[in-house]
Each structure stands twice: as structure tokens, then as C-alpha cells.
Amino acid sequence: MTPVWPAHAAGSGLGMGVTQIARAKVNLTLKVLGRRADGYHALESLVTFAAIGDRLTFDPSLLGARLVVRGPFAEGIAGPNLLEGALDLLSQSGVGLGDGSITLEKNLPVAAGLGGGSADAGALLRLARAAHLERAEDPLWRHLARRLGADVPVCFADRPALMGGIGDELRLLPTASSPPPPLPAVLANPGVALATARVFAALQAPTLKARRAPRAPLAAIGSFAALCDHIGAVGNDLEPPAMALEPVIGAVKAALLACPGCRTAAMSGSGPTCFGIFTSEVQAMAAAVAMRSSEPRWWVVATLLDGVVASAAA
Numbered sequence: 566m567t568p569v570w571p572a573h574a575a576g577s578g579l580g581m582g583v584t585q586i587a588r589a590k591v592n593l594t595l596k597v598l599g600r601r602a603d604g605y606h607a608l609e610s611l612v613t614f615a616a617i618g619d620r621l622t623f624d625p626s627l628l629g630a631r632l633v634v635r636g637p638f639a640e641g642i643a644g645p646n647l648l649e650g651a652l653d654l655l656s657q658s659g660v661g662l663g664d665g666s667i668t669l670e671k672n673l674p675v676a677a678g679l680g681g682g683s684a685d686a687g688a689l690l691r692l693a694r695a696a697h698l699e700r701a702e703d704p705l706w707r708h709l710a711r712r713l714g715a716d717v718p719v720c721f722a723d724r725p726a727l728m729g730g731i732g733d734e735l736r737l738l739p740t741a742s743s744p745p746p747p748l749p750a751v752l753a754n755p756g757v758a759l760a761t762a763r764v765f766a767a768l769q770a771p772t773l774k775a776r777r778a779p780r781a782p783l784a785a786i787g788s789f790a791a792l793c794d795h796i797g798a799v800g801n802d803l804e805p806p807a808m809a810l811e812p813v814i815g816a817v818k819a820a821l822l823a824c825p826g827c828r829t830a831a832m833s834g835s836g837p838t839c840f841g842i843f844t845s846e847v848q849a850m851a852a853a854v855a856m857r858s859s860e861p862r863w864w865v866v867a868t869l870l871d872g873v874v875a876s877a878a879a
Contacts, residue, residue: 583695585688588618589673589752590680590720591833591840591870593792594799597765599773605715605731606765607773611799613725615752616869619672619681621688623696625665632667641675641758647682651689651713658709660697674864676758678834680716687720725873738873745872748789749849753821753856754838754864755813761835767806792874793828793842800831807836814839820860824852842870 591613598607619636632652634642648669655661667689673681687710694706710721715732727736786792808814814837821830821841826848830841843849846869853867 583692584620584622585691586618587621587673587681587684587688587720588723589615589868590684590716591615591750591752592678592801593796593831593840593873595801595803595834596799597768597770597802600770601731601773606770607730608728608732610728610732611725611873612719612728613748613871613873614723615679615750615871616747617672617752617866619685619688620668620670621685621692622668622670623662623665623692624668625663632669634669634671636669636671638671638674639669642671647686647714647717648689651686651709654709654712655689655693658705660693660700660705660709662693662696674754674756674758674838676760677754677838678759678832678836679752679838680720680834683714683716684720686710686713686717687723690717690721691723725871745874746789747869747872748792749843749846750868750870751821751824751827751841751843751849751853751856752833752838752864752866752868753817753841755811755817755860756862756864757811757813757837759807759811759835759837763810764803764807764835767810768803770802786874788874790828796829796831796842801833803835804832807832811837813837817863820856821852824848824855827852840870 593611593613595608595610598609600606632648669685673679675681690706690710694701706721707718710718711733718733718735719726719728722735722737725738727738728734729736786795814832817837817839818830818832821827821839824841826844827841828844830839832839841852843852849867853865856863856865
């Protein structure tokens with residue numbers, strides 16, 4: 566059954582239907598600095614976004630104020646997701662969307678390490694901001710993003726960034742007059758859900774002894790090859806415990822690395838989705854076709870990731 570929940574009508578609303586894409590978040594690198602006194606983990610992660618994601622649409626002409634979830638992964642949401650909490654928070658803050666229908670097209674796997682729920686919440690905040698253009702520059706939006714969850718601030722920004730703290734400290738990468746070339750990539754998920762809490766519990770990170778500000782990792786990374794080397798060298802600290810819980814993740818990463826043109830591969834977030842960075846779009850598309858053929862139960866897509874270096878020359 567398609568989940569349907571009441572939406573919360575408040576605020577000025579939008580005069581016409583509008584859509585936001587909740588793009589998949591990809592952690593190119595992820596270091597766990599330690600467990601804080603409050604139980605949360607301090608992280609340092611280089612984050613970018615893919616050209617695929619969930620689709621969130623608000624239609625003021627469809628009265629009934631409902632949130633409807635559709636799409637290939639709608640059934641993976643067993644109950645109200647982060648969007649429900651976001652709608653509550655927007656209503657309480659006086660910046661709701663107004664009457665209408667909100668439809669979430671769930672295209673990303675659930676509990677996949679791609680920030681799906683956080684990306685959905687970030688997209689909802691952008692929809693609400695569009696409904697309140699007079700408050701577009703209000704710090705309220707960033708405050709609401711932090712309240713909703715660790716990954717929501719970067720997903721709300723929807724830009725490559727160096728993420729620190731528990732995800733609430735962002736250093737957005739500079740926007741040049743011409744954006745960096747995108748990174749050809751393949752995302753692959755073995756069809757298992759992996760809860761973030763289980764992975765962190767398996768990691769057993771030490772207590773954080775001293776707080777330090779995140780360091781920008783890109784000063785010495787000026788090429789595609791250097792970025793791939795950096796991803797391989799820094800890695801993802803959550804990868805070993807995640808693989809211990811779900812060994813198939815190792816098979817996914819190995820399958821990506823075996824594809825012609827794959828320069829580096831790693832797990833994103835707390836998994837189980839892995840990404841591979843390829844030399845060209847053609848090689849990425851060919852790899853996705855081959856992997857879907859050999860592993861038909863896996864979710865495999867070729868896509869482009871937002872670039873994070875000035876040159877993509879191999």
C-alpha cells in the first residue's frame with residue numbers, strides 16, 4: 566500500500582506546482598574522528614551530489630493536504646519518514662507550504678548510505694523557502710535543517726562541501742565562474758538495507774579527545790587523477806564495520822573496481838551503496854550495463870557527480 570499521511574498546511578503557499586529533486590548524497594571520503602560526550606560521532610567528509618534522486622512535488626491545486634509516497638522504493642518506507650517531521654517543524658515555525666498535495670517519488674533505495682531521507686527533507690525546505698521568498702535569506706532555513714538531522718544541512722545546500730561536526734558544520738566548495746567538470750560514476754547497491762546505527766555500533770569509535778575544525782582537503786587536489794588518489798588514500802572509516810555486517814558490500818566494491826575505466830571505488834556513507842569513479846561517461850554506462858546483467862538483483866545506475874576539482878583531465 567502506498568503510504569499517505571496528512572500534510573500540515575500553514576504559511577503563504579505557492580501559487581503553482583513546483584518540483585525539487587532530492588539528489589543522492591555521495592560521501593567521497595569519510596573519517597570518524599571519535600565519539601562525542603553526547604553520543605554522536607564527529608565526522609569529516611568530502612560530500613558531493615549525483616544527478617539522480619528522489620522527486621518532491623507540491624501541487625496547490627490538489628486539495629486535501631496530503632503527503633503521498635510513490636515510486637520504486639516507496640514500499641521501503643514502513644511508516645512516516647523524515648518528511649513528516651519536517652512538515653511538522655515547518656508548520657510550527659510559520660513557514661509551511663499551505664494547502665495542497667505533496668508527492669514524493671522515491672527513486673533511491675532506503676537505508677542505502679545516499680542520504681535519501683535527509684535529501685528529501687532538504688528538498689522540502691527548499692520548497693518551503695520558495696513559498697516564502699520574502700524570507701529566502703533568513704538564517705531560519707539553516708537552523709531548521711540542523712534541527713532535522715545531521716545530513717540535512719548539506720542536502721539543503723545541495724552543493725559539494727567539506728562536512729564536519731556531526732554533519733552540521735559545512736564548508737561549501739567555492740563556486741567558480743565555470744563549475745568543475747562532473748565526475749562519471751556508477752552507484753551500486755546490493756539490495757540490502759543497513760541502518761546507520763548498526764554500523765556506528767560495530768565501529769566502536771574511541772571517545773573524541775579534542776575538537777578540531779575540518780581541514781579543506783582540496784588545496785593539493787587539482788586534477789581528476791589526484792582526486793581519485795585522495796579518495797583511495799582517505800577512504801571511508803565506516804566501510805570495514807559495514808562489510809563485517811554485510812559482506813556483500815565487498816563484492817559490490819570489487820565488481821566496480823573490476824570494470825574497465827574505474828579509477829577508484831568506495832562505500833558511501835554508512836552503506837551499503839558503493840560508488841565507482843570512471844574515466845569517461847561511456848565507460849561508466851558500459852559498466853552499469855554489465856553489472857546489471859551479471860547481478861540483476863542489484864540496483865545499479867550510471868550517473869554524474871558534481872565535480873570537486875578544477876580539472877578532470879586523466
